[in-house]
Amino acid sequence: IPVDPFDLVVFGGTGDLARRKILPALFRRFCAGQMGANARVIGAARADMDDAGYRSFVSDAIAEFDPDAARHKDHLDSFLANVSYVVLDAKGDAGWDKLAATVQKGRVHAYYFSVGPGLFGDLAQRLHTYGMADANSRIVVEKPFGHDLASARDLNRVLAQHFDEHQVYRIDHYLGKETVQNLMAVRFGNMLFEPLWNSQYVDHIQITVAESVGVGGRGDYYDRAGAMRDMMQNHLMQLLCLIAMEPPAKFDPDAVRDEKLKVIRALDPVAPDNVVRGQYEADGDAPDYRTQVETPDSRTESFVALKAHISNWRWAGTPFYLRTGKRLKDRASEIAVVFKEAPHSIFGAEAGRHRNILTIKLQPNEGIELGVTIKEPGPGGMRLLDVPLDMTFAEALGEDGPDFPDAYERLIMDVIRGNQTLFMRGDEVEAAWQWADPVIQVWEEGGETPIPYASGSAGPDDALMLMHRDGRRWREIK
């Protein structure tokens, strides 16, 4: 469905995120016919460039980061015809008059703040001063949304001075993934799962977001953040909310976000012995963490695993094990809902122990899989076997099925449509920091070094022990 005409200003339009994600995503939506021919994209950044220079920058970004660039090449010129650029300083007045004259009145205005959070306040204030903030305006902000509770509150306050909460879109690209939304469809669109979705039937839930790469070129930023701030407080927390929340009365932004917030507020504080943090070591030619961040004595974690408890009627007694890290065995993200064993096996001890596991896979291939127990085929008596009921979407819908838009494509179009369901509300972000801050504080005050782990492993052995001691184990990262 095509969206209304809009002007999208990308502050930081020459930056890495714009190049890799935002601009290619816009082009793909243009090619899909969702973005009308009159929608305009305006890059705004400090680099001295004219419209032609920026169009060539955008064209290069598309060639590099749109996997279908070759197939889409006939659309490129018409897309670029609506791309322009304004040289502008967020901290000064240079360029703002020109931007104000460029932005057209009477249509949706989306302002994407693809710059460091230190500039959010300057941008919000100048948008206001130069008359570009009105009822049709939306602002999009990126992570990191704060460094702790106090800084997140400050950011919320700064934005709230010029924009209402319903105009602020805090992006968490995990929420834009097709499977994550499907998780809600599976939970609330089927009768099959919801009656079992509680501590009476669910033994535990595991959430893994494993990356095989190291910190790469983001070492400077990452070393000030670490896995708890960079991943756990936002992405894993959001996944936890969607898996654990009560059914909202309707699929509307505030109804969904109210339920997510209740989950975060029901989280128990994490006891120090329920958290493990690690830091990767060198592997062959690949350097260790500390060399990559150029801080020889860095105490920042590149891995964190923890056990969380949600103290409410539905989940009391069901632990949630969460882990995320860099330089792990593989790039793999999934949520696994591990059901309890049947209370009694009529097939005797030799049939083994079996449990159903519902796995929601986020990457590399998005899909949902349900492990069910069947009889092992053949004449060998009643032996049981676990097989997956695979609901990998691409396969289920066939080759002629719809293309799955990338998370940024979907989320940017949601901004234009004015749908905040998949964006974090200010109070959610603050509540998540309130939960994460004490964990980080213990580390900072304790001065302990994270446990080294081998690159290409599943993280420190202590993380395995976190589950072993409860008689459970992590699913393999593959």
Ligand code: NAD
């Ligand atoms: P970047 O350093 O590559 O780009 C920053 C952009 O901001 C450039 O276009 C620069 O010209 C512009 N800029 C800087 N100071 C300015 C000023 N005073 N006035 C006007 N423009 C100014 O950064 P990035 O990697 O693109 O990241 C942008 C934001 O997105 C950051 O908040 C970052 O944390 C976040 N983010 C980035 C990624 C990523 O993969 N790069 C992922 C998630 C979140």
